[in-house]
Amino acid sequence: MEGKERIRSLLRRRAVRLAITMVLVSVLLLLLLGRMRPDQMPSTLTEPDSHLPTQSSADDSLATSSTTVSSGLGAISPAPTAIPTPVDGLVVNPLFREASAAFYHEHYVVSQTVEIGWTGNHEACSEGNTSQAFRDAVLQRINYFRAMAGVPANVKFSDELNQKAQKAALMISVNGRLSHVPDSSWQCYSLDGAIATRSSNLFLGVYSWQAIDGYIQDAGSSNYFVPHRRWLLCPRTTPMGTGDIPPVSGYAAANALWVLGSMSEERPKTRDDFVAWPPPGYVPYQVVFPRWSFAYDGADFARASVSMTFHDNNVPVTLLQVVNGYGENTLVWEPHIRLGERPDTDRWYTVRVSNVIIKGFVWHFTYVVAIFDPES
Helix, strand or coil: CHHHHHHHHHHHHHHHHHHHHHHHHHHHHHHHHHHCCHHHCCCCCCCCCCCCCEECCCCCEEECCCCCCCCCCCCCCCCHHHCCCCCCECCCCCCEHHHHHHHHHHHCHHHHCCCCCCCCECCCCECCCCCHHHHHHHHHHHHHHHHHHCCCECCEECHHHHHHHHHHHHHHHHHCCCCCCCCCCCCCCCHHHHHHHHCEEEEECCCCHHHHHHHHHCCCHHHCCCHHHHHHCCCCECEEEEEEECCCCCCCCEEEEECCCCECCCCCCCCCCCEEECCCEEEEHHHCCCCEEEECCCCECCCCEEEEEECCEEECEEECCCCCCCCCCEEEEEECCCCCCCCCCCEEEEEEEEEEEECCEEEEEEEEEEEECCCC
């Protein structure tokens, strides 16, 4: 009996030691996982905040989830997380084709038929004013792009900023040149106009909502880092102001869009953690431009890379030099694809942005852009 008791006691002690060992191993594993960077996580886990829309055969939508990763464009049913987080102001869910098409017609196309109603005069150095309906149309174009990008689309125009921007646009139109630091030798110079040029996107030869399109496109060799787009889509921007001069009496059209007004101290909630153009989801081919961008507040893109695929075929891309200091830090590239023409069918591009340093960790992002014809 005494021998059996000793055996039972020995077995109990071993069981206790084994239990303690298992607990310690579990704790160590949890600590190890907690210390891992996102790119060190086991392959069975999703990359944090990766954004991979996939096509749904049930409702013709793009479904996105931060908890599952799909290797392609397989048919799945969208989970509840497919609906983007609501943001202030105008909102659209571009993951749904019909919603994106309707939003394009309701908030982009309708603003193209409004008269400017300009009351100014070049010879008299009078900046004049534009009609309220015209300014509303320009503002609607701004908020269209912001809503599609998933940032707060509740921008308002300030009367004070409008007036100063109008003076800046007049100076640009009269002198036929652009500068963010005009001096008193400029014709029709005004202090308010000069101040506005320092805080505005500027356009010579284009005005109205067409200038807004031009800022999003950001063509030209000096705009390779899309500074105008970045200010226009900056989540923190609250009030703006527009100044517009039409092409009359041999003078060129001009626009000054005040974008450096007061900024919200805290970054407002956005649909995605990042701000991309074109954004994830269905995007009308009319607003997809040669330069694509991916912005993330405070991110380090020095070692970042971009790859794109179309039907599992690699798409060549040209990565452009990173320039910080304009809105949120942004990566820009040019994919070698056909743009500007009506697509016969929806064109699905998978975008992967890799090796983004965020607060000392390495992150990767994947999303899908479907270029489509909103008329079809």
